[in-house]
Amino acid sequence: MKRSALSLSAAVGALMLTVGATSAMAQPTAAPAASTHRASHVCAVPAAGYAGCNDMVVVDATGKPQVTAAPSGYGPADIQSAYGLTGLSSGGRTVAIVDAYDDPTAEADLATYRTQFGLPACTSANGCFRKVNQTGGSSLPRTDAGWATEISLDLDMVSASCPDCKILLVEASTPSFANLGTAVNYAATQGVSAISNSYGGSDSAGTSAYDHPGIAITASTGDNGYGIESPASFDSVIAVGGTSLTRASGTSRGWAEKAWSGAGSGCSTLNAKPAWQTAATQCSGKANADVSAVADPNTGVAVYDSTSYQGRKGWQVYGGTSASAPIIGSVYALSGNTAGYPASYTWAHTSGLNDVTTGTNGTCTPAVWCTSGTGWDGPTGLGTPNGTSAF
Secondary structure, X not given: OOOOOEEOOOOOOOOOOOOOOOOOOOOOOOOOOOOOOEEEEOOOOOOOOEOEEOOEEEEOOOOOEOOEOOOOOEOHHHHHHHOOOOOOOOOOOEEEEEEEOEOOOHHHHHHHHHHHOOOOOOOOOOOOEEEEEOXXXXXXXXXXXXXXXXXXXXXXXXXXXXXXOEEEEEEEOOOEHHHHHHHHHHHOOOOOOEEEEOEEEEOOOOOHHHOOOOOEEEEEOOOOOOEOEEOOOOOOOEEEEEEEEEEOOOOOOOEEEEEOOOOOEEEEEEEEOOOOOOHHHXXXXXXXXOXXXXXXXXXXXXXXXXXXXXXXXXXXXXXXXXXXXXXXXXXXXXXXXXXXXXXXXXXXXXXXXXXXXXXXXXXXXXXXXXXOOOOOEOOOEOOEEOOOOOO
């Protein structure tokens, strides 16, 4: 996996126009212009047994994160409009976010994001937000500025998709799969509806840490194009791919999507095919992805982070399948339908999805593992949310 600054010339879309501080929820951002931007992987290539975060940040000419005085990129009103979530409520269900290391400004940054977009407060004081270490304690791991941006992205995407969801942030001591798995196991004991994992490493055999029936466990498929990553490849996990999302004023939906060129996909040789996946995958093992949401940094989302990654802090634009995993986890929380392995319900109710039929993330055989078409395909899975009926 190559994690360095790159030009996403194959993608379409652009940064959104600035969102007004007090009217963002009432006035979605303007249609994007047709251009491309440079974006950079935040995390380095992980060593064996470790994961790297799957977020990407739009950078300026110096290669550092591009910061703006007010948010650019898609905000909550856009995410909710694109995926049929406007006006929906979870009834206060909880989405857990599992990441590595500590983000010391997580709660403050979350407050800035939610205030900017007119969302209700989500704080430790009102019981909406809680941050713990991988075993539920208050002694937090060391700070890592790169993973802190991942945490900010994850918290903001839960807020954007499900404003009334409670959020549990579980911070693993390191990004080893052993520690991340311990964090997932802890989150699963806390009455959560979904656990989002916005990270990945090379394909590996699944573990019981990611196997918790009754909870929607989502994981991003990666940001390096065609190729398989775990934990998305585990047969108990909902693998979340990525799209390029743009406005389409002439359509009834008002949005259009195609497979993002960076979305991971493929066929695991180490994990069994889950009962919910059909012959459409042409894979004898677990195929990535199951479903998808916006991930292209060129049609990216607004994020606020003040931990100062590469000396930059403030409003930035992010993408990567790190954005799509918490969005999908939040949709499952909105549905409240997470009995058994929730992906099985989604595979049986595809009429409630937006089928993504164009775009590719590479060259492969069979082509369905890397090229979008009608029905299931590797980069986008079965499609993207159209409300919660498929969840």
